[in-house]
Amino acid sequence: SQKIEQNSEALNIQEGKTATLTCNYTNYSPAYLQWYRQDPGRGPVFLLLIRENEKEKRKERLKVTFDTTLKQSLFHITASQPADSATYLCALDSNDYKLSFGAGTTVTVRA
Amino acid sequence: SQTIHQWPATLVQPVGSPLSLECTVEGTSNPNLYWYRQAAGRGLQLLFYSVGIGQISSEVPQNLSASRPQDRQFILSSKKLLLSDSGFYLCAWSGIRVSLGANVLTFGAGSRLTVL
Numbered sequence: 001s002q003k004i005e006q007n008s009e010a011l012n013i014q015e016g017k018t019a020t021l022t023c024n025y026t027n028y029s030p031a032y033l034q035w036y037r038q039d040p041g042r043g044p045v046f047l048l049l050i051r052e053n054e055k056e057k058r059k060e061r062l063k064v065t066f067d068t069t070l071k072q073s074l075f076h077i078t079a080s081q082p083a084d085s086a087t088y089l090c091a092l093d094s095n096d097y098k099l100s101f102g103a104g105t106t107v108t109v110r111a
Numbered sequence: 112s113q114t115i116h117q118w119p120a121t122l123v124q125p126v127g128s129p130l131s132l133e134c135t136v137e138g139t140s141n142p143n144l145y146w147y148r149q150a151a152g153r154g155l156q157l158l159f160y161s162v163g164i165g166q167i168s169s170e171v172p173q174n175l176s177a178s179r180p181q182d183r184q185f186i187l188s189s190k191k192l193l194l195s196d197s198g199f200y201l202c203a204w205s206g207i208r209v210s211l212g213a214n215v216l217t218f219g220a221g222s223r224l225t226v227l
Binding site: 041042046097101 | 147221
């Protein structure tokens with residue numbers, strides 16, 4: 001069966017450090033992998049996406065890698081700030097109108 | 112610019128009562144529309160999606176239904192709610208973002224449903 005697994009449910013880090021989140025999947029052939037941020041009680045907000053033929057993507061302090069052989073994406077928040085505290089969701093897009101989401105990893109950045 | 116509106120934001124309903132959640136999108140035409148549900152501490156579960164008026168695809172068998180009476184309107188309904196229907200319901204729309212060449216979802220603010 002298809003499965004999307006994000007590493008630990010919660011990640012606590014100190015301000016200024018790098019947070020690294022993992023997204024692993026099985027039985028998918030995604031054309032894209034997307035990352036969203038969700039604040040408590042709000043809808044997710046798109047952050048960035050990476051295509052199956054791309055290895056790495058950056059946007060400001062965010063970096064995403066995509067390894068289709070390992071079936072894994074890593075999401076990095078560098079120089080983390082308390083404002084980065086949120087739940088981060090990975091989503092797989094198999095080019096069929098539907099996005100399938102992982103359960104998310106909640107990041108808490110301590111000042 | 113495109114905006115998405117979803118209501119009501121919060122509702123508490125007794126078991127067996129009906130449900131209607133509404134979602135509208137402005138600033139775009141022929142969007143793909145979606146209903147997701149998020150249970151506490153869980154990921155997003157796709158319930159329904161629609162690629163056009165009157166076209167509804169159901170992902171999970173349940174006592175919920177969806178309708179798309181107009182191009183930018185998407186409604187989630189139930190005739191009789193169950194306790195297990197409690198959750199955070201999210202409407203979303205997508206369209207190809209030219210700069211990205213891919214479908215990206217824009218979510219509404221969500222509707223928190225508690226069934227007692």
